[in-house]
Amino acid sequence: AAGVIQSPRHLIKEKRETATLKCYPIPRHDTVYWYQQGPGQDPQFLISFYEKMQSDKGSIPDRFSAQQFSDYHSELNMSSLELGDSALYFCASSPVGGAVYNEQFFGPGTRLTVL
Amino acid sequence: AQTVTQSQPEMSVQEAETVTLSCTYDTSESDYYLFWYKQPPSRQMILVIRQEAYKQQNATENRFSVNFQKAAKSFSLKISDSQLGDAAMYFCAYKRSTSGSRLTFGEGTQLTVNP
Numbered sequence: 341a342a343g344v345i346q347s348p349r350h351l352i353k354e355k356r357e358t359a360t361l362k363c364y365p366i367p368r369h370d371t372v373y374w375y376q377q378g379p380g381q382d383p384q385f386l387i388s389f390y391e392k393m394q395s396d397k398g399s400i401p402d403r404f405s406a407q408q409f410s411d412y413h414s415e416l417n418m419s420s421l422e423l424g425d426s427a428l429y430f431c432a433s434s435p436v437g438g439a440v441y442n443e444q445f446f447g448p449g450t451r452l453t454v455l
Numbered sequence: 456a457q458t459v460t461q462s463q464p465e466m467s468v469q470e471a472e473t474v475t476l477s478c479t480y481d482t483s484e485s486d487y488y489l490f491w492y493k494q495p496p497s498r499q500m501i502l503v504i505r506q507e508a509y510k511q512q513n514a515t516e517n518r519f520s521v522n523f524q525k526a527a528k529s530f531s532l533k534i535s536d537s538q539l540g541d542a543a544m545y546f547c548a549y550k551r552s553t554s555g556s557r558l559t560f561g562e563g564t565q566l567t568v569n570p
Contacts, residue, residue: 371555382546383500385557395555428498432558442488442507442550444558446500 344447365433372414375430461561478547495543
């Protein structure tokens, strides 16, 4: 079965640089979520999109922005990177209806390292 | 705001034995979903089991079952016949029933399975 695709899987950036993370949801999933997981921590919610509109917003820094496109893929843009942004970034998706519409299916994550 | 608490940072179990992981949560809502996710060393987030708050019957998935006590706001995970592959970080998570709403995770419990 198709899974959530995230690219790149690993990314190394310098402080103050910009990074773009991409997420391709499972086909027929219209909702996308972004989470940040620091070392030894639980995943923290950043932002979500339902039908290309922002549906929920967490503790996402102003330096970060995200959007969902017409094909339902999503991009997380991170500017002025700081050392503390080093983390594993997960994208998850969920379908519009059906028995599992409240389940979130996670991608493998993008590991961002800021030097 | 909803909170999820896992009071056991670490647990260990002998292979083939049974172990129970604890989770409590706080919410003022009556309709919501609860999940247990497993995160092995690969860091992939894997859904183990889910529970709808409106269902009184406890969810089961093969060797995994939950004890859902809505009034007590408790949601424990029981793993029977533990296997070496069960070793992982386990996260309890809460989600409102609204489409596109976030998962709120507990701090996690690191489970070790001893041969």
